[in-house]
Amino acid sequence: MSRSLAASPPTADLRVEAGDIHVNLTGRWRITAPSPKWHKTIKGQSAGRVIIHAENLAAWDSSLVLFVSEASNWCRAAGVYCDQKSLPAAVRDLVTQLEDKTQHPVPTGRTPDFLTLVGIATTDCWDKAKQYSNFVGECVLSSIYLTRHPLKFRWRDSLAEMQRCGAMALPITGLIALLVGVILAYSGAIILRPFGGDIWVADLVGVTMTREMGAMMTAIVVAGRTGASFAAEIGNMRANEEIDALETLGIRPVNFLVIPRIVALGVMMPLLTLYANALGIFGGMMIAWCLLDIPPPAYWVEMLTIVDTSDLMTGIIKATIFGAIIGLSGCLRGLQAERSASGVGQATTSAVVTAILLIIVFDALFAVVFNILGW
Amino acid sequence: MSDLSPTSSPVIVATDLSCGYGGKAIIEKLNFEVKSAEIFFVIGGSGCGKSTLLRHLIGLHSPITGDIKICGESFATADANRRRDLLKNFGVLYQGSALWSSLTLKENITLPLEEYTDLSRRDRDQLARLKLAQVGLTGYHDYYPSEISGGMKKRAGLARALALDPGIVFFDEPSAGLDPITSRELDELILQIRDTLGTTCVIVSHELASIFDIGDRLILLDKEARTIIAEGPPRELIASNPDRRVQAFLKRRDRPA
Numbered sequence: 195m196s197r198s199l200a201a202s203p204p205t206a207d208l209r210v211e212a213g214d215i216h217v218n219l220t221g222r223w224r225i226t227a228p229s230p231k232w233h234k235t236i237k238g239q240s241a242g243r244v245i246i247h248a249e250n251l252a253a254w255d256s257s258l259v260l261f262v263s264e265a266s267n268w269c270r271a272a273g274v275y276c277d278q279k280s281l282p283a284a285v286r287d288l289v290t291q292l293e294d295k296t297q298h299p300v301p302t303g304r305t306p307d308f309l310t311l312v313g314i315a316t317t318d319c320w321d322k323a324k325q326y327s328n329f330v331g332e333c334v335l336s337s338i339y340l341t342r343h344p345l346k347f348r349w350r351d352s353l354a355e356m357q358r359c360g361a362m363a364l365p366i367t368g369l370i371a372l373l374v375g376v377i378l379a380y381s382g383a384i385i386l387r388p389f390g391g392d393i394w395v396a397d398l399v400g401v402t403m404t405r406e407m408g409a410m411m412t413a414i415v416v417a418g419r420t421g422a423s424f425a426a427e428i429g430n431m432r433a434n435e436e437i438d439a440l441e442t443l444g445i446r447p448v449n450f451l452v453i454p455r456i457v458a459l460g461v462m463m464p465l466l467t468l469y470a471n472a473l474g475i476f477g478g479m480m481i482a483w484c485l486l487d488i489p490p491p492a493y494w495v496e497m498l499t500i501v502d503t504s505d506l507m508t509g510i511i512k513a514t515i516f517g518a519i520i521g522l523s524g525c526l527r528g529l530q531a532e533r534s535a536s537g538v539g540q541a542t543t544s545a546v547v548t549a550i551l552l553i554i555v556f557d558a559l560f561a562v563v564f565n566i567l568g569w
Numbered sequence: 570m571s572d573l574s575p576t577s578s579p580v581i582v583a584t585d586l587s588c589g590y591g592g593k594a595i596i597e598k599l600n601f602e603v604k605s606a607e608i609f610f611v612i613g614g615s616g617c618g619k620s621t622l623l624r625h626l627i628g629l630h631s632p633i634t635g636d637i638k639i640c641g642e643s644f645a646t647a648d649a650n651r652r653r654d655l656l657k658n659f660g661v662l663y664q665g666s667a668l669w670s671s672l673t674l675k676e677n678i679t680l681p682l683e684e685y686t687d688l689s690r691r692d693r694d695q696l697a698r699l700k701l702a703q704v705g706l707t708g709y710h711d712y713y714p715s716e717i718s719g720g721m722k723k724r725a726g727l728a729r730a731l732a733l734d735p736g737i738v739f740f741d742e743p744s745a746g747l748d749p750i751t752s753r754e755l756d757e758l759i760l761q762i763r764d765t766l767g768t769t770c771v772i773v774s775h776e777l778a779s780i781f782d783i784g785d786r787l788i789l790l791d792k793e794a795r796t797i798i799a800e801g802p803p804r805e806l807i808a809s810n811p812d813r814r815v816q817a818f819l820k821r822r823d824r825p826a
Contacts (some may be wrong), residue, residue, distance in 0.1 A: 223687075224732050224734075225682075225686055225688075225696075225733055226657045226685045226686055226733055228687065231603040252572070253572045255734035255766070256696050256699070256734050257734075260688070260692055260695070260696065263695075272689075284766070287765075288699065288765075291699060291702050291703070292695060292698075292699045294702070298708055299708045299709075299710065300708040300709050300712070302712055302716065303710050303716075421674045445641055498668070532715060533712070533715070534715050535670050535671075536670045536671045536715075537670075537715070
């Protein structure tokens with residue numbers, strides 16, 4: 195203890211008498227303070243016997259146990275008898291426990307074998323895909339049920355989520371969209387200017403924002419912001435047994451927690467995308483005006499020659515689907531979270547990764563489908 | 570640390586202590602002492618301030634008024650470096666064990682050893698296994714907290730609390746969430762650690778069985794009085810303290826079938 199640390203530091207004094215090594219242990223042995231080490235104490239010595247004296251020992255802890263254990267091991271290796279009789283019985287017991295070679299690790303069930311890990315990862319992927327499709331099915335059934343029983347739907351929760359994932363996401367979504375518009379206009383100007391096609395920057399920014407980047411960038415921002423929040427919130431509820439409480443009351447967690455969130459995102463994502471489109475086009479317009487001397491009215495008129503309702507609609511359809519993907523991924527990973535702090539962290543990461551992966555995959559699918567449909 | 574010539578001076582002294590949050594006292598005018606190698610219980614009904622007192626004793630909050638001396642030194646007024654030194658003198662077993670979930674049991678125990686000692690990795694690993702063996706978890710060093718049961722988590726939490734061989738170990742509701750048999754085993758373990766290592770144990774609890782089985786002395790806090798209403802060995806209190814509240818608390822029994 196503190197008062198004793200400075201009082202009498204631990205020592206291990208060695209003297210040789212009649213071929214025997216006598217080690218005199220004194221002072222207060224403390225694991226958090228420097229203490230003698232056996233290999234330094236015994237350096238270069240050999241003996242018939244090692245006799246440990248602990249009559250002047252004031253206090254001891256694990257540091258002494260380690261010292262005696264090392265001494266005992268040294269004696270065993272040198273074939274020398276080690277007399278520990280004067281040590282407190284508890285020290286001898288702990289030394290015996292420390293040296294117990296029969297301590298076998300209890301198998302953990304985890305395996306480091308590479309091939310097994312690959313196998314586990316593969317089946318894990320397959321299981322996750324199945325779980326995702328099951329979850330989608332469960333959500334569809336819940337949606338049908340809630341459409342038939344609209345009073346059972348958690349309108350208040352859903353409106354609160356709309357505010358959280360929609361209105362409160364306006365600043366970050368707007369900033370990202372504005373910068374994307376600026377980047378597109380800059381990049382477009384570099385390519386189009388040598389051909390005298392400065393004005394087509396308006397077409398490039400307009401079409402790209404409305405068909406692709408508006409929905410895509412909004413979805414990525416919302417996946418990182420709202421999808422992660424859904425997973426963390428529901429994961430914590432799982433850890434606190436709140437989900438179990440819902441289930442034991444006969445309330446389906448999907449009805450109570452998932453559908454209100456998916457509806458909120460399904461409503462807010464198209465609106466956020468329209469807002470992102472507007473700011474992206476505005477960003478492009480500013481660059482065209484400042485850098486290419488294209489006045490805003492000319493930019494606007496040129497853009498309207500190419501961007502039509504079908505472009506806006508493709509963006510909105512994508513945004514709605516992306517919203518559902520983000521909601522599904524966030525809620526599913528939250529519901530699957532392990533009941534621990536690291537489980538919630540993993541669920542959050544997994545929710546964002548799953549959502550972004552699926553958004554990109556679905557965007558590619560949309561590109562093919564819209565092309566076939568001629569939209 | 571086991572002291573071979575223990576002094577009779579108390580290891581914890583609370584003087585005119587008022588504890589609470591945001592300047593608002595929940596319990597006040599507390600005066601008590603905990604002797605070396607004693608199993609000392611802090612008991613009382615829900616909301617009486619047991620856990621608040623514990624959080625102040627382990628330095629998570631500063632007292633509103635009064636002082637706490639650990640081994641003769643004021644924890645509340647000590648500077649940051651001294652506090653760090655004093656922290657080595659006690660371990661805490663939290664109600665939920667508070668094991669770091671991303672670390673194995675061995676890593677949970679070696680972390681304080683890495684922080685406060687100059688032991689080699691081999692010695693740290695050896696000590697971690699010894700601590701786990703001491704609490705009956707031989708061979709579980711590579712397990713993560715999520716892979717073991719609630720009772721095992723408590724044991725592992727105790728092994729971590731003992732990592733630096735502290736002179737004092739604080740227990741927050743050690744029996745919470747445990748079945749009577751596991752709870753009894755934990756009591757035996759606490760007793761064994763006190764007897765082997767001479768550790769002072771301060772236990773916040775309202776488990777009567779534990780209090781009478783292993784407790785040397787106790788203080789009883791009362792929600793209405795907002796202070797200590799009884800202090801002493803549990804059996805003496807039940808035999809000789811006439812206070813109705815003390816008798817009601819210590820004589821409560823399970824409802825007969």
